[in-house]
Amino acid sequence: MKCLNCGNDIANNLQVKEIFLFNEIPENYICNLCRSQLAPLANRNNCPRCFKPEINGICDDCKMWEQKYQIINCHQALFEYNQFIHNYFKLYKRYGDVLLAKLFYQDIKNWSLKNHFDVVTYIPASQSHLQIRGFDPVYELYADIFDLQPLLTKVDSDKPQAQKNRLERLRTPQTFSPLPAMAQIQKNQSILILDDIYTTGRTLMHAHDIFFKANFKKITTFSLSR
């Protein structure tokens, strides 16, 4: 198997116990060299609400979300946003290499096996982005792993998030509305909302708020990077 990112061979250094459990190990599409450039967030002093690394206690942003939206942020992420993740998303999103959707398959799949939700949905691309790219990057990142239900629709905003500074991002008004399918879901079901990158948290907070206002009680958000 070749690494989807660099093309190097992926060494299969399986431990004995892994060989016995072979069927349960998710497929791996990233080599050890690429993997060594990742900064996993697990087991660090993360904000307990948003996984911001190296924070002791609840971060200021999460306190603000609580004040502003009455929402207790409940977010998890796998990797700190760094140069490797930046380059990855540039190739995947800007240059539209849809095959890269599977690079983190093993990591996301392992997380999915440990965390269970009744309903899993995702942050959708806007129509204009879909047309430009030809695929929905968040959907493709997770579609092989979760049974995704489209429950949100995104209104096109003035300019893309990536072109905004932090203050502009934080001030962006609500850009999601619920799809009719949301009305079919029972309010006591646990909801997971997926995104690719958590930057200011604004996008997921807006999505969270749609479910919160619709009276859902158990809402968790997740992103590959934070």
Ligand SMILES: [Zn+2]
């Ligand atoms: Zn590689």
Ligand SMILES: [Zn+2]
């Ligand atoms: Zn936080």
